[in-house]
Amino acid sequence: MKRYTRCECGGELKLAEVEVVPGIKSEAYRCEKCGEMEFTEEQMREALRKKERAIKIMVTRKLGEIGGSLVLRIPKSVENRMKLKAGEEVSVTVEKNKIIIEPA
Numbered sequence: 001m002k003r004y005t006r007c008e009c010g011g012e013l014k015l016a017e018v019e020v021v022p023g024i025k026s027e028a029y030r031c032e033k034c035g036e037m038e039f040t041e042e043q044m045r046e047a048l049r050k051k052e053r054a055i056k057i058m059v060t061r062k063l064g065e066i067g068g069s070l071v072l073r074i075p076k077s078v079e080n081r082m083k084l085k086a087g088e089e090v091s092v093t094v095e096k097n098k099i100i101i102e103p104a
């Protein structure tokens with residue numbers, strides 16, 4: 001397997017957790033100097049696998065309404081994957097045209 005240690009800019013490539021898709025991190029080599037990323041074949045496969053799995057869990061849901069407030073039901077697959085429990089607190093962040101729900 002090819003090992004990357006030097007970047008084209010002369011910086012050192014260090015093993016790092018990089019975001020392959022928003023919220024999904026995988027291992028790659030990142031240049032300390034310019035931030036350039038390099039994946040080994042194995043790292044690329046792992047990153048693609050994680051990306052695929054992340055996409056599989058993307059679902060659509062209709063918003064409900066209770067007492068004049070909108071309600072979003074969390075699908076079982078998401079509940080299990082994120083190990084969520086009823087009564088648990090989550091934070092809701094609005095970013096451009098996205099709503100991000102994170103366990104608090």
Ligand SMILES: [Zn+2]
Nearest residue numbers: 007009031034
């Ligand atoms: Zn570099």
